[in-house]
Amino acid sequence: MAQTTKTPTAARPGDLAPMRQNFVDLVKAAKWGVVGGATATFVSAIGMVPDFDGRTLIDPFLTLGYLVLFLVPFAFGYMAARPPLTLEGQEPVRVGPRNVLAGAIAGMVTGLVLIVPTLVAVNFNLRSVFVNLSPAMADTLTLGQSLGVGLLLLIVGCLVAGAMGAGVNVVPARWRVPVMTGLLWVLTVGLLEDLATQLLRGLNLDALVGVFFAPGGGLKPLGAIIVFVLVFSLQLVFQRRPPRLKARYQALDQSERRRWTIILIAATAVIVYLIPVVLGGFMSEILDLVGIYLLMALGLNIVIGFAGLLDLGYVAFFAVGAYMTAVLTSSGSPALSPELTFWAALPFVVLAAALSGVLVGTPVLRMRGDYLAIVTLGFGEIARILFLSDWFDPVFGGAQGITQIPSPSIGPLEINTPPQFFYPIIVLVFVAAYISWALANSRIGRAWNAIREDEPIAEALGVNIVTAKLSAFVVGAALASFAGALFASKIGAVFPNSFSIVVSIIVLVIIIVGGMGNLAGVAVGALVIQGLPQLLREFDEYRFLLYGGLLIFMMLAKPEGIIPSRRRVAELHQEEMGQDAWLTAEPESELDEARTTPATAKD
């Protein structure tokens, strides 16, 4: 106790205090710059910079290519200038011009390193190996100028970007947050230009499109300024006085609250109804796909996020859902074709998926962790191969699959365009989300949690492991079969190769990036992982590279996901929090205070 209350900086001003006052290692900054240079070289050499140069973000200043390029010195400038961590009891470090200098140095070194690929691309022809190390790339890197002037400009540009990155550390949070939020929104609007214009057109605001966007693509400078100022001022106002909507909602009395709940639900319904109308065909198509993956992610979230069963063969249930729908509804189904309607088939589809859940779950009941992952991975592949096999060819059509799956219809209304499909998908997503919520806060949910935390102890406390695990598999499988049924009737055909291992992996990435165990997190994850790549067609070629990078980044920086569940944060930062709690806890008794070391169990 005594050790923690003493502040070492205050006690010894002579040697420690000046060090905490703005010490930035400039040599280290240069090292950051070298790493940055390597990264920038990599990004250029894989073709991102020259490829993306065609896409204008802010006309005529900034293209996506240059954004990617200068983001590198910006990020490394930020890292180089980051002040050391302020521990409890220490004075916060004062930041100043020296930090900016460090960032500028890191940026400049990045620029200097970039000379190498430029000169190589100009003087040698290595394109048999490095396809993108071309004069075109050199031209982009030198900003279209002659070699000498261009390289100088590049270095200066990197230096400025590095200094700006460093500036993020220096500017006080009050101003930093609005500026960064504003810039982020400008770039986002520029990147998602298609979505933004479609949104404006859908809302009958065609006139505004011309104000914001240039005819050749990209934001007009005026549009960029409007977006920035708007976001900047909104952020500035609301960070001073954050709207405490939730607290105010909870403060309402019973009848008031009920009224507001109804209003909220009605408003959500109206917005949901309007989304596909406003967004039009292409965007709705993307949203449909996001919705189908979100359904799967919600199901997998129950299996992995709640019950802790690492299932890597989740695609099997998706496939069962899709194939059952195909067999039951299609007129072209090879063996039996009862030609049910979509809705009549759905209960059978869910039943079949639930059965397959039991089938997969039973043999792996006593397996945990890595072993479970490997076995389920195998099950996923077995499912695909079975659907592909000659053995089942008479029923499932082998590689030709099953075609002529009819669209679902509600009454006389047939659902066959992407905007129409959005409605059944979103309804099932809400159903799945409700099921997840209801089960999480129930006896079954607690049993799943207990199994995830400590399986043998859960069993010793009276939890029936068999039924709990099987019910997790069954519910997960049922939700995946929703997704499969919608997928089959939306595409109108099923083929075995739509159900490869990649689907399992993408769904897993969605829940890891979004935030395992949290429903909002899973939704955000689906939008980021499944929606963004469709909107940013330029990145398509680099999709898996970016997934990998994103996963590594998330594991290092935010392992609990974008919107984490409370429990998950606690779990991943347990040691830190445990220590803090140890320090701040009130003494249990007089004897506790006297105890110097925490007692350990004796054997």
Add this chain to the structure above:
Amino acid sequence: MALLEINQLRKTFGGLTAIEGLDLHVDKGEIVSIIGPNGAGKTTLFNLISGLFPVDEGEMLFGGQSLNGLFPNQVTELGLARTFQNVRLFPNMTVRENVMVAQHCRTKSGIFRSILRTSKFRHEEAEIKARAEEVLGFFGSRLVGYRFDQPAFVLSYANRRRLEIARAMGTDPTMILLDEPTAGMNPSETTELTGLIGQLRDDHGITICMIEHDMQVVRGVSDRVICLDYGRKIAEGTYQEVATNEQVIEAYLGRKATDAAS
């Protein structure tokens, strides 16, 4: 009549005999302590009773029903709960949830009832919560109030031990096996817990069988003491009888050199 009755129990791990020909009984309303040096087979005995290990030979009866071959959750369902020597809570669940899980085998709501939120479900859920809070109240103010919603890992060591006992109580048992309940506690905490163990029997009518190394605790609450060594019962009786038993002293301290020579 004996609540727990064990006849000719035997368990080997490969070549190592952990339990050999053990007869043991615990009567209803008794507090029985099991003592013995390290490796005597005390925890193995508990693991056999609670179904964590399969039995090699012998029979275990609880309330007249055989425990042989039952899964741990079935043993708990019969009303025989236990705690663990190395505290094993669900660290990321709240204190209240830790005890609520224990009500699992006493409640019924399945998937459908949970999804539909029937009145039966809501009623049961409220009951589970109330029962959990009642059980936590057993330890006075230690685990109540703001502690309800704290994750278990922020608890101090002694409180973790208390929560383990609360969790066992949450299964509504007729008998609890306590595996070194006071290990690692300081003297005042030990005294407090000793009192609580007595209360468990006196106020809640729970029969107790515990493994304990602290002789103060053993002397304080035990009706009967059993001493194990190398998987066999070497002494049984009141604390005084066992404490003065020569074989027990020998098991703990070793034989005198002169005796060994003769």
